[in-house]
Amino acid sequence: MAKADKTIAVAGAGSIGCYVGGCLALAGRKVVFLGRGRIVEAMCKDGLRVSDLDGRDRRIGPEALTATDDPATALRDADIVLVAVKSGATQEMAAEIAAHGRPDAVVISLQNGVGNADRLRAGLPGRRVLAGMVLFNVVQSPDGETPFRVHRASEGDVRIEDGVDGLVDLLDVDGLAVEARADMKAVQWSKLLFNLNNALVALCDLPLATQLADRRWRLILADQVDEALVAMKAAGIKPARIAALPPALLPKVLRLPDWLFKLLARRMLAIDPNARSSMWDDLQRGRPTEIDELQGAILRLAQKTGVAVPLTKRIIALVRQAEADKRGPPGLGPDAVTGGLRSA
Structure with a gap:
């Protein structure tokens, strides 16, 4: 899976989505953030600050970010869709991906719990859906702080279901360690x-x-x-x-x-x-x-x-x-x- 020509949609621009997407964007990946309200507005106005427990503190200017509240804009060209919405919004997001996403896009759940990848599969029959898990804690900056900041506050990496060649290479970047696992349910x-x-x-x-x-x-x-x-x-x-x-x-x-x-x-x-x-x-x-x-x-x-x-x-x-x-x-x-x- 070539890196430069792949578009990654982050479906859920909250704490986890902004941290993961921010690290990917800082590494030169083509990232589109899909979110709502204050976070998308803040990113479009002042950009995004990404920091972590290891001392990294980086900023992406608004001119280098693509953030939107329109599912069609975010999803229509995406090769990879990283789903980072809360569990209660999983079915709604599956419907948006079904309506606007490419049939060949790889969908990865980066959500808490054990059932969200299955819910996505149920809403996206015939599409490639992988389970994933984020093993670290991310906190947001207080309301009003500019630029909007997400901070990885603990150690840990991201685990994703094995099965797509080159996917780890695409997603494993500075500040975001990614590992493929065959036993994702157990994880x-x-x-x-x-x-x-x-x-x-x-x-x-x-x-x-x-x-x-x-x-x-x-x-x-x-x-x-x-x-x-x-x-x-x-x-x-x-x-x-x-x-x-x-x-x-x-x-x-x-x-x-x-x-x-x-x-x-x-x-x-x-x-x-x-x-x-x-x-x-x-x-x-x-x-x-x-x-x-x-x-x-x-x-x-x-x-x-x-x-x-x-x-x-x-x-x-x-x-x-x-x-x-x-x-x-x-x-x-x-x-x-x-x-x-x-x-x-």
Whole structure:
């Protein structure tokens, strides 16, 4: 797959989409951003700033960017479509790609959860759709900061489903490491274990690094992961190893005393001090969260296999209440989150 003549559409110009697309554009790839509202307006006016935990801090001027809210403009010439919308918009985006995209375009889901690539395939029969997963955290600049900035706030790379020659070469650029995997379902389930913390960050209203450094919060995350691993095992799902730590050992490491956790889990704590979670950002902006794609996926698996997941149910209920209240992250403490409930 030649690099210079390929057009890449980023379908979903949010935090992840702007970071991935920004790195690609900075590397000379032809990128079109598809988004809505303030972000597209900000990019068209002042450009895009892309920074990361490793010290890169780069800017693309507005004259070098193509950003639009028109699906036809963004999708009609795209060889590759990177889908980075929230899970709730997956079916809508599949319909836009079906209406405006080229039939031979390769579509890659870079979304949270385990079911979005399947939803895209259902909406795009006969087209090449690949699963993908972003294994790092991206935060946006505060409203009003110019140019609009996206910052990779943790370590990690992008994994995509194997099967298209030259695709990794096209997408693997400075600031954006990409690896092809044949076991993407297992990768997705493993990332889901880590993403269970998104809800806790949203509920406690603390920065991710602060929250993870506190054993009281790690115990709740460990209990959630235990519930998820039991449900996965009952369903015959074996999560892949995507980090230095095997998934089965994650609860044990999370339960370590603070001093030992900080010593042994330095990479897990290599996070920008201001980083939060996308679910925190959703509550902050009064938007629906992806709780149904994260904890909800574990609950559905548990219901199919007859496994009890009481803590998972409680956290889903708390996030849904926060969504309904529309007052932003509720700032709950550990005891208020568990309600005295601990998983088996």
